[in-house]
Amino acid sequence: MNFANIKTILATPIFTISEQPISLGELLLIPLIIYVGLVLTKWTARFVTHRLTTKKTDPNLIHLLQRVLYVTAITILFITTLDLINVPIAAFAFLSGAIAIGFGFGAQNIINNFISGWILMWEQPIRIGDFLEVENAKGVVEEINTRSTRIRRVDGVHLLIPNSKLLENTVVNWTLKDSLVRTSVRVGVAYGSKAKLVADLILEATLAQNEVLTDPKPVVSFEDFGDNALIFEVNFWINSKVEGGLRVTRSNIRFTLDELFEQHQVVVAFPQRDVHLDGSLTLIKQDDNLKS
Incomplete structure (x- = not known):
């Protein structure tokens, strides 16, 4: 099989999206683009995190920038992939609408926790390193994710608390303003x-x-x-x-x-009780011979 035959096979249409044929070569190109994009995103995130850490930047700000970078990179990667295979974004309008409706009915808690996670990272009522008291559990915040927040309890046990609970319920933050x-x-x-x-x-x-x-x-x-x-x-x-x-x-x-x-001869108090008896009390000594 020569190069011309391979090129012909890769140019063979597999299916059509919005009257736009997708060839085998374009289909195989998608995972390659996604892999390269994710590798570049992770490298960029590590580079930015290292630079900010050396400058002693607030870890909460670093965490927020990481999340924004990942979301932005995924969005760019999705649009770029569609553009390279010549698929218009409008072709996914109906599909995205259907997915949004499905999420609205079937994934309310997930969406609620996702939005709550972004609110926590943006407004920062709770930050990494804060000491919290939530539902009779006390611990230090180790990580704020988009769905849940990880807290290390005082006994070493890790708790995963949904972000919506941290916004909807009463949370005692011992170190919100100072320690x-x-x-x-x-x-x-x-x-x-x-x-x-x-x-x-x-x-x-x-x-x-x-x-x-x-x-x-x-x-x-x-x-x-x-x-x-x-x-x-x-x-x-x-x-x-x-x-x-x-x-x-x-x-x-x-x-x-x-x-x-x-x-200084100061005595720490302990409970004491005085017993008062009315009348007389007679103590009888038992004969040792009666015991045997």
């Missing part, structure tokens, strides 16, 4: 303790932690005269992007308080 978080430590001391001394010791233990901010300054309050204790509480701010930082700081304050209370 400053307020927390508190509550402690009860025995009655008879010097309240002023206890308040000073609690403030000293709190300021001894490097994570605790001095502006705003921690505030110690005498909360209440409890059933078994004098109740104190200290409120303070720390700079932390994860919940674990709060727990560690609170724990360190309690360790320091335990040492300071021991040095």
Whole structure:
């Protein structure tokens, strides 16, 4: 088989689209164009990501640019492929309309999550690296995709949350504007303790932690005269992007308080009950011979 025969076979029409015949050669050209286009798109995306990363650009902006680049490249690739095989775009008008109607009825959730994903990436109410609290689950945002958002929970488990849920439901974003978080430590001391001394010791233990901010300054309050204790509480701010930082700081304050209370002989309260008996109570000692 010579070159002329091969050329004739490749020029043989296979089917027709909008009165435009599609030959075997044009049909075989389509996957080649798509492959080359996807390779160039991935190379361009990696190149742009590397350049922006070296310039310490916001990862949320990089992620958004990647998505825009992929969508734009796919659109250009589709139009270019149709142009090379001489198929008018108008030939797909009816088909695209039918697909749109089908999506409208059968893929509402997919379209909803897709649009929600673009809203999240554009408006950025939730960004990569944010610490979220969603439906009693807490974790760090690792990736925002067009359909779902991946969150790494505090116990290491990954959650895939549909984007529409993040827009329609209440989401607590601990680090939306900054990573400053307020927390508190509550402690009860025995009655008879010097309240002023206890308040000073609690403030000293709190300021001894490097994570605790001095502006705003921690505030110690005498909360209440409890059933078994004098109740104190200290409120303070720390700079932390994860919940674990709060727990560690609170724990360190309690360790320091335990040492300071021991040095100043302050007793941490514990539940006590006084039992009052009306009348007389007679205790009978059992004879050892009766036991055997």
